[in-house]
Amino acid sequence: MKGRLQQATLDLLAGCDVQFRRETRLDIALVKNLPIALIFLPAADIPTFVGEGRVDLGITGRDQVAEHDATLPAGETSGVEEILDLGFGGCKLQVQVPEKGDITEASQLVGRNVVTSFTALSEKFFAGLEGAQDGKKLSTKIKYVGGSVEAACALGVADGIVDLVESGETMKAAGLKAIDTVVTSTAVLVKSRDSNNELLNLLTSRIRGVITAQKFVLCQYNIPRSELVTASKITPGKRAPTITALEEENWVAVSSMVEKKRIATVMDELIKVGATDILVLNIANSRTD
Numbered sequence: 461m462k463g464r465l466q467q468a469t470l471d472l473l474a475g476c477d478v479q480f481r482r483e484t485r486l487d488i489a490l491v492k493n494l495p496i497a498l499i500f501l502p503a504a505d506i507p508t509f510v511g512e513g514r515v516d517l518g519i520t521g522r523d524q525v526a527e528h529d530a531t532l533p534a535g536e537t538s539g540v541e542e543i544l545d546l547g548f549g550g551c552k553l554q555v556q557v558p559e560k561g562d563i564t565e566a567s568q569l570v571g572r573n574v575v576t577s578f579t580a581l582s583e584k585f586f587a588g589l590e591g592a593q594d595g596k597k598l599s600t601k602i603k604y605v606g607g608s609v610e611a612a613c614a615l616g617v618a619d620g621i622v623d624l625v626e627s628g629e630t631m632k633a634a635g636l637k638a639i640d641t642v643v644t645s646t647a648v649l650v651k652s653r654d655s656n657n658e659l660l661n662l663l664t665s666r667i668r669g670v671i672t673a674q675k676f677v678l679c680q681y682n683i684p685r686s687e688l689v690t691a692s693k694i695t696p697g698k699r700a701p702t703i704t705a706l707e708e709e710n711w712v713a714v715s716s717m718v719e720k721k722r723i724a725t726v727m728d729e730l731i732k733v734g735a736t737d738i739l740v741l742n743i744a745n746s747r748t749d
């Protein structure tokens with residue numbers, strides 16, 4: 461996880477209490493409080509190292525895993541197994557063409573020049589459009605470039621590109637528009653298919669705990685017992701809400717994990733069914749598996 465995903469990954473490791481000091485210019489670091497080594501690799505190379513079982517766990521983009529898998533011969537199982545969506549690093553791999561051109565759909569690029577860093581996924585995508593069977597030569601010409609893919613159309617190297625889009629600013633600045641999506645991506649935790657050991661499971665469990673904690677808040681409220689069934693449907697919790705009796709007769713206190721992105725709506729609904737004293741608390745960490 462070198463590059464763009466690095467900071468979020470470092471924050472995640474800190475949340476897991478994985479302690480290490482990385483010497484400048486060194487891409488390997490020994491963890492102080494666990495018998496593991498961390499290796500900082502470019503996102504695109506991680507599926508190869510993990511897939512070959514050289515590294516047990518990896519953090520990279522789902523787009524990179526998909527690109528790696530697309531290079532495998534038909535029928536071969538990938539050595540890379542996705543175990544967790546980490547929620548950050550969201551982006552889309554999209555087909556883009558000049559804004560002021562006559563191309564409006566990807567099929568119009570068939571037989572023309574396409575530039576990308578994701579050649580295997582692009583070949584698959586255009587093979588699909590061409591109805592080409594495995595092994596049949598593609599008429600669309602897919603060329604690899606390592607970076608600044610967005611410059612290819614303006615430089616006359618490509619009629620269209622396949623590149624990542626997050627905010628869309630790069631695309632807009634280069635005078636391009638998206639006409640199709642090849643893959644939607646977020647950062648993922650991957651494991652080597654044949655790796656399985658206690659440390660791997662421990663680390664996975666810690667990472668899952670931190671990610672869950674980031675995704676959820678704890679919602680607490682008081683509600684008349686008569687409304688409990690209705691309220692519990694609004695906040696079912698991860699397993700079930702925790703119910704505590706209040707000193708006041710016929711009232712209960714409820715405490716339940718709620719997805720952060722749903723919390724405003726959940727509070728609106730709770731108010732409607734008679735909940736009072738609604739509190740929302742951040743969760744620093746969690747372990748639910």
Ligand SMILES: Nc1ncnc2c1ncn2[C@@H]1O[C@H](COP(=O)(O)OP(=O)(O)OP(=O)(O)O)[C@@H](O)[C@H]1O
Pocket residue numbers: 462463464465502503504520521522523524549550551607624625626627645646647
């Ligand atoms: N603009 C972006 N927004 C969000 N995530 C992105 C963006 N660009 C890339 N990513 C995600 O981060 C991963 C790694 O991207 P990164 O830019 O670090 O690699 P790179 O382009 O190969 O290297 P570099 O840009 O350092 O030359 C991508 O595969 C993708 O999953």
Ligand SMILES: O=P(O)(O)OC[C@H]1O[C@H](OP(=O)(O)OP(=O)(O)O)[C@H](O)[C@@H]1O
Pocket residue numbers: 464606607608609610623624625626627628629630631
């Ligand atoms: O939609 P946006 O928010 O503008 O982000 C998308 C851009 O980010 C990535 O490039 P990066 O900065 O990694 O440079 P690179 O092309 O050299 O990899 C990607 O290849 C796009 O060019």
Ligand SMILES: [Mg+2]
Pocket residue numbers: 464
């Ligand atoms: Mg990049």
